[in-house]
Amino acid sequence: MVRTPCCKEEGIKKGAWTPEEDQKLIAYVQLHGEGGWRTLPEKAGLKRCGKSCRLRWANYLRPDIKRGEFTPEEDDTIIKLHALMGNKWAAIASSLAGRTDNDIKNYWNTNLKKRLKRKGIDPITHKPINPTGFEPINHKLGSSGSARLLNRVARKYAGDLNRELLTGIIIGNSTIIADGSRNSCEVHSPTTTLLNKTAAISNAVTLNMFNNTSTSSDSCSFSSDLDVLFSNEEIDNVALMGELKSILSYGSADAGDNSVTDEMDFLDYWNEEDDLEKFVSSLDSKTGLFMSLSEE
DNA sequence: AAGGGCCTCAACCGCTATAGA
């Protein structure tokens, strides 16, 4: 069944309001008050549907409407209330004097949502965006060690990191072929193996940092870390580091070279240690190795 | 200067909630 329209279609004007129409509406509401929207257009001499009049008044003509930029305080309020209530624009608007639900909805969709995303916060859940799509678990140990590991990996092989390649591996693409125009890199290794190994190294360095106050772990000495912690493991250090290098880098820049290049997608995106922490935390939770090793 | 793409925001649409007969 076709829904009956709120007003007759013939002769009803749509689209942007003219100043003359606004004046007619303002004059009528000032004289008779709000309400009676269905009959208002005819009485006010407007060729508009009542619903359109109500919306025009509520979102634009009402005298108490606040115009202009949203203040940082208003931003905070909207974000906090959205976290609590979700897309309940009218409810949110009721807490912001002079702002309409439409204003807030538009402002959210065009500004605040993007701002949160840029900060790595999911605008729907208001939680940090997890790049692997897996929920992080609580660690007995913080993942700052893992973050430091990745920072050092980044610096060690920093010439030219490729976020897409790395992300593809983390989220489960088994084979990713990088841009052939710049030191292409093809990864064939099973994803789970890479994840396990990467997480194991994270653990190794984290545990090493907790147990060792020397500065050796800050000097990019992965091989010695691995020798100490994985001497009895079936891990080939050279092959492992080669894989890591494949994952994280196109190039073969000098160790410690942090110079920023146009191609440093990975560092552009993951340039904050917090981001790296989130990433490694997710990685740890996906493999489950962090907990099992740290509990030993 | 032109035109294509992107962004903003006013307005519309479709639906639900509510009031009152």
Add this chain to the structure above:
DNA sequence: CTCTATAGCGGTTGAGGCCCT
């Protein structure tokens, strides 16, 4: 209780302006 009219809400659209090439 049911039906109808009206109000209100949230999602979506599209005109117009801006920016970039």
